[in-house]
Amino acid sequence: MNDVCVLGSFMKDLVASAERRPLPGETLHGTGFAEFLGGKGVNQAIAAARMGARTAIVGTIGDDRYGEEFLELLSSNGVDTSWIVRHPSLGTGVGLPLVLPDGGNSIIIVSRANAAITTSDVEAATEVLTSSKVLSVQLELPVEASHTALRLASTAGVTTVLTPAPVGPVDHSLAGLAGYVDILVPNEVEAAALTGLDCDDDSQVPMIARKLAEDWDLRGCVVTLGSRGAYVLDRAGSFEERIPAYDVATVDTVGAGDAFCGSLAASLADGAGLVDAVRLANAAGALSTTVNGAADSAPARAAALALLDSAAS
Secondary structure, three states, rough: OOEEEEEEEEEEEEEOOOOOOOOOOOOOOEEEEEEEEEOHHHHHHHHHHHOOOOOOEEEEEEEHHHOOOOHHHHHHHHEEEEEEEEEEOOEEEEEEEEEOOOOOOEEEEEEEHHHHOOOHHHHHHHHHHHHEEEEEEOOOOOOOHHHHHHHHHHHHEEEEEEOOOOOOOHHHHHHHOOOOOOEEEOHHHHHHHHHHHOOOOOHHHHHHHHHHHHHHOOOOOEEEEEHHHHHEEEOOOOOOEEEEOOOOOOOOOOOOOHHHHHHHHHHOOOOOOHHHHHHHHHHHHHOOOOOOOOEEEEEEOOHHHHHHHHOOO
């Protein structure tokens, strides 16, 4: 049995750095360029594995060089790649992040093979989806695939975690995920899109978390707030708390949310309560911002625990 199964995307990140975002129609000289392996699915799977969880990933890659790179990276981190489908004609997905001097980023993604995953592909992975302790899902894949995976896992009693990113219009297909999600983990932008409320005002965040929990019939909701930490609503334990962020030397925030979610899934699979899992996930997410790249920025469990312990002392 695996601890964590991730249904998610594979994105080869082609990262440009610049002093600012270009204006419409403007060509801007960048200050750097690098290539990394990422995608929310891959990032979360590696983050979970580095936190000590036995991890598997389900998704679709191209029959190309990028696909080979992903298989090598995942295998080297101990992630089970048995459930990955290789598409014969569509290339592996690519991401185009722009990173600013303060570490902030904007990202364009081109799904390619990720968009070709079918409900049949997901159903073929029923064994791993239903035998894992925690299933982690995002929205970089077609919503039908996410719905199928969440339904199969939830029906089997698996704890399900959804990162609603990237978030688009809240239509019937997205609303259909409600009831199959135990823990929802939106950031500020995603929480605002899902509720129509403003997360910039800290005093509004508890109400937003409660609304999401009620609308989605959640066991818990975690709203990540970047440098302002994270707000946790644990309905099962009738508990609410804001967990502060860590003061670290941020160089690149790409993949920080995925490091958070992968760590969260691993801790939940290990039996941690939601609040304790968020505390450790906050440390993992913070450490990931001190390293360039996405998947490779996920920290080891020992490093995250050390930061957690140093903050408590």
